[in-house]
Amino acid sequence: MLLIRSSVQEVPVGATAVLPCLSNDDNHRFQFWQLIGDQVVGPGNLPNRDKYKFEVLTGTLYIRSVSTAEAGFYKCISKGIEGSDLSIKSVELIVKKDWDEVYENDYETNLFRGLVAVGSIVVLLVAGILAFYIYRRRKGSRFGG
Known part of the structure; x- marks a missing residue:
């Protein structure tokens, strides 16, 4: 079974974006984040330690010093505890400019x-x-x- 949920996070340019992984629940455990451009962040795979940080237990993703180039959709993928079902939560990151x-x-x-x-x-x-x-x-x- 595939569960898909989505949410929106708005942050100003230069701030740290905090993207919660709501697909991580009682029946699913966090596996990884799929970033823009199919880049993956998760246990054992952290492409830029200065830019990205995540919590293993909650799956919360932190993106430091966001820019407008990082605005877009991020997917948090969690795997079912007792089966092969996946729960995917898509988060839209909106980076607000200083008008x-x-x-x-x-x-x-x-x-x-x-x-x-x-x-x-x-x-x-x-x-x-x-x-x-x-x-x-x-x-x-x-x-x-």
């Missing part, structure tokens, strides 16, 4: 800001020239006519 930083460095946002600034200056110049023209015309018609 102030994004807005400061985003090309399209800065282009839009520049266009709004230039457009505002053009509108103010046209309004100023129009006001000056109307003022001169009224002043001239008062004495000329």
Whole structure:
């Protein structure tokens, strides 16, 4: 029997993500995590000790200093105690960006800001020239006519 459950974890950029393995229960024991790109983390297989850490008994996975590149789906696989059934829990990791930083460095946002600034200056110049023209015309018609 194959049991599939899923959850969502949100963390800010640079934080440590804590992904619980809910497939590890009274009837199933943690085996390994399948990461993005089919990389496996589990007992006897830890590709990057500085980045990943897991608890053997609970299956909880810790990912240090997460980046947006690590956002995605992670699968926790646990095996049945009395049989060959598997329990798979998929966790979606959402890495939240600091939007102030994004807005400061985003090309399209800065282009839009520049266009709004230039457009505002053009509108103010046209309004100023129009006001000056109307003022001169009224002043001239008062004495000329």
